Amino acid sequence: MSRLRSAILxxxxxxxxxxxxxxxxxxxxxxxxxxLYILFKLRGKREPQSNVVIVNIDKDSSEKLNIPADPKKxxxxxxxxxxxxxxxxxxxxxxxxxxxxxxxxxxxxxxxxAAIRNAKNVVLSExxxxxDQHLAAPGEEMPAVSFRKEYLVTPIDPxxxxxxxxxxxxxxxxxxxxxxxxxxxSAGDTPTLPVVVFQVYALKVxxxxxxxxxxxxxxLAQKLPGNKDAIVETKGVEKLVxxxxxxxxxxxxxxxxxxxxxxxxxxxxxxxxERQILISLIRMYQGPDSRHLNFYGLPGTIPTVxxxxxxxxxxxxxxxxxxxxxxxxxxxxxLSESLRTEQKDGFYxxxxxxxxxxxxxxxEIAATAFANLLEDLPVRPLSIKTHTAILMIWGLLVGFLCxxxxxxxxxVSMLGLGAIYxxxxxxxxxxxxxxxxxxxxxxxQIPFAFFGILICKYFETDKQRVNxxxxxxxxxxxxxxxxxxxxxxxxxxxxxxVYGICLYTDAAQYxxxxxxxxxxxxSALMDKYYEAVFRPxxxxxxxVIDIKGDSxxxxxxxxxxxxxxxxxxxxxxxxxxxxxxxALKIPTRIGLHYGRIYMGSKGFGDHFEYRPFGDTVNxxxxxxxxxxxxxxxxxxxxxxxxxxxxFLTRDLGKIRPAGKSRSIxxxxxxxxxxxxxxxxxxxxxxxxxxLKAFKxxxxxxxxxxxxxxxxxxxxDGPSEFYLNKIEQYxxxxxxxxxxxxIDLDEK
Numbered sequence: 001m002s003r004l005r006s007a008i009l010x011x012x013x014x015x016x017x018x019x020x021x022x023x024x025x026x027x028x029x030x031x032x033x034x035x036l037y038i039l040f041k042l043r044g045k046r047e048p049q050s051n052v053v054i055v056n057i058d059k060d061s062s063e064k065l066n067i068p069a070d071p072k073k074x075x076x077x078x079x080x081x082x083x084x085x086x087x088x089x090x091x092x093x094x095x096x097x098x099x100x101x102x103x104x105x106x107x108x109x110x111x112x113x114a115a116i117r118n119a120k121n122v123v124l125s126e127x128x129x130x131x132d133q134h135l136a137a138p139g140e141e142m143p144a145v146s147f148r149k150e151y152l153v154t155p156i157d158p159x160x161x162x163x164x165x166x167x168x169x170x171x172x173x174x175x176x177x178x179x180x181x182x183x184x185x186s187a188g189d190t191p192t193l194p195v196v197v198f199q200v201y202a203l204k205v206x207x208x209x210x211x212x213x214x215x216x217x218x219x220l221a222q223k224l225p226g227n228k229d230a231i232v233e234t235k236g237v238e239k240l241v242x243x244x245x246x247x248x249x250x251x252x253x254x255x256x257x258x259x260x261x262x263x264x265x266x267x268x269x270x271x272x273x274e275r276q277i278l279i280s281l282i283r284m285y286q287g288p289d290s291r292h293l294n295f296y297g298l299p300g301t302i303p304t305v306x307x308x309x310x311x312x313x314x315x316x317x318x319x320x321x322x323x324x325x326x327x328x329x330x331x332x333x334x335l336s337e338s339l340r341t342e343q344k345d346g347f348y349x350x351x352x353x354x355x356x357x358x359x360x361x362x363x364e365i366a367a368t369a370f371a372n373l374l375e376d377l378p379v380r381p382l383s384i385k386t387h388t389a390i391l392m393i394w395g396l397l398v399g400f401l402c403x404x405x406x407x408x409x410x411x412v413s414m415l416g417l418g419a420i421y422x423x424x425x426x427x428x429x430x431x432x433x434x435x436x437x438x439x440x441x442x443x444x445q446i447p448f449a450f451f452g453i454l455i456c457k458y459f460e461t462d463k464q465r466v467n468x469x470x471x472x473x474x475x476x477x478x479x480x481x482x483x484x485x486x487x488x489x490x491x492x493x494x495x496x497x498v499y500g501i502c503l504y505t506d507a508a509q510y511x512x513x514x515x516x517x518x519x520x521x522x523s524a525l526m527d528k529y530y531e532a533v534f535r536p537x538x539x540x541x542x543x544v545i546d547i548k549g550d551s552x553x554x555x556x557x558x559x560x561x562x563x564x565x566x567x568x569x570x571x572x573x574x575x576x577x578x579x580x581x582x583a584l585k586i587p588t589r590i591g592l593h594y595g596r597i598y599m600g601s602k603g604f605g606d607h608f609e610y611r612p613f614g615d616t617v618n619x620x621x622x623x624x625x626x627x628x629x630x631x632x633x634x635x636x637x638x639x640x641x642x643x644x645x646x647f648l649t650r651d652l653g654k655i656r657p658a659g660k661s662r663s664i665x666x667x668x669x670x671x672x673x674x675x676x677x678x679x680x681x682x683x684x685x686x687x688x689x690x691l692k693a694f695k696x697x698x699x700x701x702x703x704x705x706x707x708x709x710x711x712x713x714x715x716d717g718p719s720e721f722y723l724n725k726i727e728q729y730x731x732x733x734x735x736x737x738x739x740x741x742i743d744l745d746e747k
Contacts, residue, residue, distance in 0.1 A: 003403075003404070006403055007399070007400045007403035007404045008396075008400065010399040010400065010402065010403040010449065010452075010453055010456075011395060011396035011397065011398070011399030011400040011403070011449075012395075012396065012399070013399065014395035014396070014398060014399035014445050014448055014449045014452075015391060015392040015393075015394070015395025015396050015399065015445075016392075016395070017395075017444075017445075017448065018391045018392075018394070018395045018440045018441065018444060018445040018448075019388050019391045019392060019395070021440060021444065022387070022391060022437055022439075022440040023384070023387075023388075027439075027440065030439050031437050031438065031439045031440065032178050033176055033178070034438070034439050034443075035435070035437060035438035035439045036178060036292070036350060036379065036435065037176075037350050038438055039425065039426060039429045039435065039438065040295060040350045040351070041350070042422075042426050043426065043429060043430050044297070045296065045297030045298070045301060046296055046297065046430070047296070048296040048297075048301055048302045048303065048371055049302075049371035049374055049375055050303075050329075051092075051201075051328065051329050051330060051371075051374060052302060052303070052329060052330045052331075052332065052367050052370055052371045052374070053302075053303050053304070053305065053326060053329050053330070053331050053332070054302055054303065054304040054305070054331075054332050054333075054334070054363055054364060054367050055082070055304075055305055055306075055307055055310045055331055055332070055333040055334075056304050056305065056306050056307060056334075056335070057071045057074075057098070057307050057333065057334060057335045058306050058307060058335075060306055060308070061306050061307035061308040061309075062074075064308045065078065065307075065308055065311075071098065071335060072102075075104075075108055076100075076104050076108040076109055076111065076112040077107075077108050077111045077112065078307075078311070079096070079112050079115075079333075080108075080111040080112040080114070080115035080116075081115075081311055082307070082310055082311055082333070083112070083115040083116060083119050083122060084115050084118070084119070085310065085311060086119070086310070086326050086331055087115075087118070087119040087121070089324075089325075089326040089327060090326060090327035090328060091121065091326040091327070091328075091329055091330070091331045092121065092200075092201050092204070092328050092329060092330055093121045093122075093123065093197055093200040093201045093330045093331070094119065094121055094122045094123070094330075094331045094333065095122075095123045095124075095125075095193060095197045095330065095331070095332045095333065095366070095370075096122070096123070096124050096125055096333050096334070097125055097169065097193065097332055097333065097334030097335075097362055097363040097366055098125060098333065098334055098335075099125055099126075099127050099153070099155070100124065100155035100156055100159050101127065101153050101154070101155060101156065102156070103156045109156065109158050109159065110158060112158075112159060113158040113159050113161075113162040114162070116159060116162040116163055117162040120164060120232050121164055121200060121232075122162075122163050122164055123163060123164060123165045123166070123167060123193065123196055123197050123200060123237075124155050124159060124160065124163040124165075124166050125155075125166075125167065125168065125169060125193060126152045126153060126154050126155070126166050126167060126168040127152070127153040127168060128150060128151075128152055128153075128168040128170045128184065128187060128190075129150070129151055129152075129153055130150040130151070150184075150186055150187045151187075152166075152168060152187070152190070154166055163235075164200060164232065164235055164237055165196045165199075165200060165235065165237035165238050166196075166238065167190075167191060167192055167193040167195070167196035167197070167238070168184070168187075168190065168192060168193065169192050169193035169194070169362065169365075169366050170184060170192070171347060171362070171365065172290075176348050176349060176350065176352075177293070177347045177348065177349050177360070177365065178292055178293060178349075178350070178379075179290050179291060179292040179293060180192065180194065180290065180291060180293060180365065180369050181289060181290050182194065182195045182284070182287065182288075182289060182290060182291055182369075182373075183195065183245060183289045184289075185289050189242065189245060189246075189289075191238065191241045191242065191245070193366050193369075194366055194369035194370040194372075194373060195241060195284065195373070196237060196238065196241060197330055197332075197366075197370050198280075198281070198284060198330075198370055198373045198374060199237055199240065199241050199281070200237055201277070201330050201370075201374070202277050202278070202280075202281045203228040203231060203232070204228070204274065204277070205274050205277050205278045205281070206227065206228040206231070207227055207228065208274070208278055209278060209281065210224065210226065210227070212258055212261060212262070212278075213258065215261065216254060216257045216258060216261070217251075217254060220247060220254075223243075224240065224243065224244075225240065244285050245285055247285075248282070248285040248286050249285075252286065255282050255283075255285065255286040258282050259279065259282055259283075262275065262278065262279060276375070276376070277374065279376060280373055280374055280375065280376040283376050284373050284376075287378075291369070291372065291378045291379075292378055292379035292380070292381065292435065293349075293365065293368055293369060293372065293378070293379065294368075294372050294377055294378050294379045294433050295349060295350060295351055295360075295368060296368060296371070297351060298351050299351065299352075299360050299361070299364060300364075301351075302364060302367050302368065302371065304364075305324055307333075309324060310324065310326075310331075312324070330367075330370055330374075332363050332366055332367040332370070333363070334361065334362060334363025334366070335361055335362070335363060347360055347361070347362060347365060349365070377432075377433045378433055379429075379433050379435050380432070380433050380434050380435060381435050382434070382435065382436065382437070387437060390436065390437070390441075391437065391440060391441060391445070394421070394441050394445060395441075395445050395449070397417070398414060398417065398445055398446050398449045398450075399445075399449045399453070401413050401414070401417075401449075402414065402449040402450050402453045402454075403449075403453050407454060407457075410450060410453075411450065414446050414449075414450055417446075418442050418446055421436075421441060421442065422438070422442065424436070425438060495598070495599065495600030495601065496598075496599050496600070497596060497597070497598050497599070498557040498558060498559055498596070498597055498599055499557065499558055499559070499560060499561050499562065499594075499595070499596060499597070500555045500556060500557035500558070500565075500594070500595070500596075500597040500599075500612065500616065501555065501556045501557075501565055501566055501569040501592060501593070501594045501640060502553065502554075502555050502592070502593050502594075502597070502612065502616055502617050502619075502620035502621075503537075503542065503552075503553070503554045503555070503556075503569055503572065503573060503590060503591070503592050503620065504551065504552070504553055504590065504591040504592075504620045504621050504623070504624035505533060505550075505551060505552045505554075505576065505588050505589065505590050505624070506550060506551050506588065506589045506590075506624055506625075506627075507529060507550035507551075507580070507586050507587075507588050507589075508586065508587040508588065508589060509586065509587070510549065510550035510586075513525070513586075525584070525586075526550070528584060529550070529580065529584055529586055530547075530552075532576070532579040532580050532583060532584055533552055533576050533579070533580065533588070535575075535579070536571075536572040536573075536575035536576050536579065537554050537572050537576070539572070539575070540556075540568040540569070540571050540572040540575075541556060541565075541568050542554040542555065542556055542568070542569065542572055543555055543556070543557075545610075545611055545612060546611060553611075553612075553617070553620075553621075554572075555597065555612055556568055556569050557597060557599065563643065563644060566594055566640050566641075566644055567644060567646070569592055569640070570592065570636065570640070570641075570644070570647055570669055571672075573590045573592060573634050573636075573669060574634065574669065574671060574672065576588060576590060577590060577633045577634055581633070587633065588633070589624055589627035589628065589632075589633060589634075590624060590627070590633065590634045590635070591620050591621065591622070591623035591624025591625070591626070591627070591634075591635050591636075592620060592623065592634070592635070592636035592637065592640045592669070593616055593619045593620035593623055593636070593637045593639065593640060593664075594616070594637065594639040594640045595614070595615065595616035595619070595639060596614065596616060597612045597613070597614050597616050597617065598612065598613040598614045599611075599612050599613075600613065619637065619660075619664060620637075622657040622660065622664070623635045623636070623637060623664060623666065625657070626655060626657065626664075626666060626744075629721060629744065630652060630666075630668070630717050630718045630721050631716075631717015631718065631720065631721065632652075632668050632717055632718065634668065634669040634670075635652070635666050635667065635668060635669070636649070636666075636667050636668075636669050637664055637665060637666065637667070638664075638665035638666075638667060640667075641667050641669070645673075646672060646673050647669060647670070647671070647672060647673055648670040648671050648672070648673055648675075648676040648680060648681070648684070649667045649668060649669055649670060650667065650668050650670065650684040650687055650688065650718075651665070651666075651667055651688065651691065652666045652667060652668055652691075652718050653665075653666065653691055653694075653695070653722075653740065653741075653742060654666070654739075654740060654741045654742065655741070655742045655743075655744060656741050656742070656743045656744065657744050658743075658744050658745055663741040668718065670684075679713060682712075682713075683709060683712075683713040683716070686705055686708070686709040686712075686713075687706075687709060687716075687718065687719065689705055690702045690705035690706045690709065690719070690722070691722070693705060694722055694725075694726065694740075695740035697729075697733075697734075697738075699726050699729060699730050702722070702726060703723060703726050706719045706722055706723050706726075707723070725742060
């Protein structure tokens, strides 16, 4: 259940971050500049609309026509000839993406104006400019309000009055041009060149448009021109565009109703092409102020003819073997030097060619925008709601899978899912122009989920390793845990020979307690007992090596002899004895011995134990066992106490436990020197005199001193032990070679 919650949480975080970042201005720009670039490159070139042609104002034409290279200096009589020729060849609409704000020779301007007036289908470009305006408060020198005012620069009057319509074509200031304004809101919802040209082109279906509108809103239809001829005669295209824009924006249901009638009942023109024009026209007015350009390909993809070829009245093919056919088409005239690096009217787009420096010209962008409107196939970003839903679902999916699956499986799954998402996005983009986000689903959410969760898993695993390490340190020394973790197959190399102090403990009366107490109570008591023993061991740096029932083995070790470790072991032994006797009333016997120890892993197959080996360990155990014979609590060998000050101890003689060949010089560890009383010192002095007499075979003298000492200082286990031995030796005198060592027959 915890793993499931973690997977769901990972998915939610991945979703939330993807959505938030993608909706920031930075995220939107990133997906527009990178995501769209990928989609266009994967799609490649697509067939442009056949109803749009570009007439290129190019250098070749200037040379062939023997006129200046600068288009502004071209005779306007040439534009008049071109206009007349296009009219004769049946062009539906002619759009000049050229500014004519300066007058030329009057005769030239008049010829051009007359040609425009006679054609009745020419749209001229306006230039949108702006200037900063400042309104100063009365009596103040500094301006109180600053704002930018936009205004239109129109062609010269003869041309402007002759044209069917005027329109600007501003493009957003951006590193890469991805979209255009259909209606420039900051300039009073001014319709731009592609929109106006499309409305002129769509006049062929205006009668059907009005007839359909009358069915849904007769009052509105009455306010509009009754037929297309009325629009042309009054040059009311711009007025019509503004009126329809306001109507459809203020009444969205009207557009939906008209479209529903077209789709459901087949209302509108019967030819499929004209029916599509009507649908596209309604969608244009229904759509947003700005649209994304659905480019067709590299510069020159839209059919383009040179200016001098368009002037030719013959029907011969162009230099590119394309038949010149302007009938029923929208013709855009402007600078489109797609094959020359001296191009001046270029815009950087997804299909710009960095190696040649060729960008898409302004007239090509205008023609592209018109063609998109005509086929109703712009690039369509998803709505905020749909965009959010996709990134949320996608983030949940990849986050959940990355958290649930093993790393390799998750990596393969992410590659597969990414490929599926990219294929789906590309298919939708190619078929419908729908623009699914790419950057954040593929290049943020997948890497974030995979590597983020991989890092979290690493830290989680590392935390588990730390916890396991801490757990093992309760059983095995930390250096052994470290070595085993890095060399699991070579445990023997962790073996070592050290100098160490072994401390053995044994709880008195444990057997009786285990037989008489319920298991639950015994377990609780032993928990307290172990706590009382372990605290001093940990305090003074001891390592618990083994626990068997009530017996505990702890060691202090070093590579070289170290008196400080022997002192620590003695202090721990005193604290253990005090804690177990006073608080728990469980007297504990302790044995200490010092010497060389072999530390290593012993076992076979899948079971090993790390423990000390050697005579030092065995001797410490035997010393602990001597407490039962001597009636003492803490016994230590002479090796432990050698040159060790600060403790009250007494020599208990040399004893050879059963099974050992060498004797042990045993000492009782009583207390810290500052804690002892004078009576204890006198007692130990008497005991030392008695032990000396015992070793010299002065049985009666030794017995007298032992008895007097017990009479003065109370019961004493070691004194009783030696009194018993004196009785034995009186009855069975040791040999002359006896060296004072007491042999024990039992372990």
